[in-house]
Amino acid sequence: MSGIDLRTINLVTGLMCVVMGTVILGMRRNFPSSIQGLGLWGLGALLGMLASAFYGAERLMPPSLAAIGGNALALTACGLMYFGTQRFYAQQVHWQRWAGVGAISLCGLTYFAVVHPDYQMRVALFTATLAGLFAAHARLLWRQGRGFAARFTLVVMGLQTLIFVARCVAAFWLDQASTHRFAASTIHNAYFVSFSFMVLLFLVGVLLMASERVRAEFEHMATFDSLTGALNRRVLLLAGDQELLRWQRHAHPFAVLLIDIDHFKQINDQHGHLVGDQVLKRLAAALRQPLRKTDLLARYGGEEFLVLLPVTDEATARELGERVRAAVQAMPSDPPGCPCTISVGVSGVHEGDTTFDQLVARADLALYQAKNAGRNRVVMMDNPTLPSHGRTP
Numbered sequence: 015m016s017g018i019d020l021r022t023i024n025l026v027t028g029l030m031c032v033v034m035g036t037v038i039l040g041m042r043r044n045f046p047s048s049i050q051g052l053g054l055w056g057l058g059a060l061l062g063m064l065a066s067a068f069y070g071a072e073r074l075m076p077p078s079l080a081a082i083g084g085n086a087l088a089l090t091a092c093g094l095m096y097f098g099t100q101r102f103y104a105q106q107v108h109w110q111r112w113a114g115v116g117a118i119s120l121c122g123l124t125y126f127a128v129v130h131p132d133y134q135m136r137v138a139l140f141t142a143t144l145a146g147l148f149a150a151h152a153r154l155l156w157r158q159g160r161g162f163a164a165r166f167t168l169v170v171m172g173l174q175t176l177i178f179v180a181r182c183v184a185a186f187w188l189d190q191a192s193t194h195r196f197a198a199s200t201i202h203n204a205y206f207v208s209f210s211f212m213v214l215l216f217l218v219g220v221l222l223m224a225s226e227r228v229r230a231e232f233e234h235m236a237t238f239d240s241l242t243g244a245l246n247r248r249v250l251l252l253a254g255d256q257e258l259l260r261w262q263r264h265a266h267p268f269a270v271l272l273i274d275i276d277h278f279k280q281i282n283d284q285h286g287h288l289v290g291d292q293v294l295k296r297l298a299a300a301l302r303q304p305l306r307k308t309d310l311l312a313r314y315g316g317e318e319f320l321v322l323l324p325v326t327d328e329a330t331a332r333e334l335g336e337r338v339r340a341a342v343q344a345m346p347s348d349p350p351g352c353p354c355t356i357s358v359g360v361s362g363v364h365e366g367d368t369t370f371d372q373l374v375a376r377a378d379l380a381l382y383q384a385k386n387a388g389r390n391r392v393v394m395m396d397n398p399t400l401p402s403h404g405r406t407p
């Protein structure tokens with residue numbers, strides 16, 4: 015360890031910070047604005063580079079200025095990283111509290127650099143402040159983090175905390191001989207090298223966290239309808255194809271409900287599209303209520319919904335259709351005078367069906383009959399003349 019050149023490590027750490035900071039800020043431009051925190055992480059990394067530059071330039075300026083400037087920049091950089099993670103997890107950023115802690119710490123560092131020079135006290139104060147900040151950061155990741163990237167970053171932050179606590183303790187008991195930031199001592203070298211390595215790992219960790227989040231958001235967008243939160247048409251059709259294969263293999267019956275809002279155009283025309291959108295949202299919530307956990311609800315088109323009912327025969331499907339229709343009719347009218355009813359076409363899988371589209375086409379035919387018969391009713395294709403429990407509005 016004694017052969018390590020700490021100035022070179024300081025330079026490499028600064029370069030890593032500038033590269034990673036630039037990458038993070040570049041990614042921020044291409045990521046959806048819903049992913050917050052990247053700007054603060056990127057800025058933190060760039061300030062980390064400036065801190066290294068200050069530490070390295072101590073021969074070009076009074077050493078106390080290099081020490082205070084470097085420490086101020088390093089504290090700010092680590093604070094920005096923490097605030098970045100708070101923003102990433104949509105937490106309130108309490109920067110005032112940490113700005114206060116940083117300011118007190120910096121006053122102490124200035125005192126021990128200028129008024130009463132004491133290198134050991136500076137090391138102890140600086141490492142204790144950062145250990146507290148890293149511990150808060152690790153706690154946040156522990157509470158909010160999900161998935162590999164967050165766990166990885168949590169481990170890195172936990173190790174950072176331990177390294178800084180160890181360095182703080184060593185400043186009093188084990189390291190009396192050290193008098194300078196770049197002076198070679200086993201304890202100091204170990205701290206310096208591991209800290210530099212952890213800075214790099216932390217920046218890799220936050221990059222992974224952001225990439226994981228973007229993937230999850232795109233997956234969500236590709237799976238769910240953004241207005242109603244129901245599945246989208248593509249996902250339900252794929253699930254329907256799978257259900258048909260299962261039926262061909264195991265002969266478990268299944269069925270679909272095709273649902274269309276009655277006179278929705280009137281709701282839009284009378285109250286505007288925004289109210290129409292709210293009705294669609296409330297309707298999707300009402301449709302879910304009578305369904306089982308295994309049933310899949312999707313927005314099939316503008317004001318059309320499709321429900322896939324696995325392991326369900328036609329009689330049960332019709333009953334469920336009726337429950338769904340009744341649940342929508344029971345929805346409180348909002349805005350007042352804006353009643354909402356639905357027509358439902360039901361179809362189960364039939365001998366000879368080779369595609370899921372055939373079921374949907376039958377349900378569509380049944381829906382057409384329900385509309386023609388006066389709306390607010392459930393019609394099943396096999397028995398389109400069944401008396402409806404619903405009433406014409």
Ligand SMILES: Nc1nc2c(ncn2[C@@H]2O[C@H](COP(=O)(O)OP(=O)(O)OP(=O)(O)O)[C@@H](O)[C@H]2O)c(=O)[nH]1
Pocket residue numbers: 274275276277278279280282286287288289290291294315316317385389
């Ligand atoms: N607000 C809103 N309206 C939508 C959306 N998608 C489709 N629509 C509207 O849904 C209405 C569908 O009208 P029509 O197909 O004539 O059907 P309807 O008025 O419900 O009449 P019936 O189905 O015969 O009972 C149109 O006015 C569309 O503009 C949407 O996402 N939001």
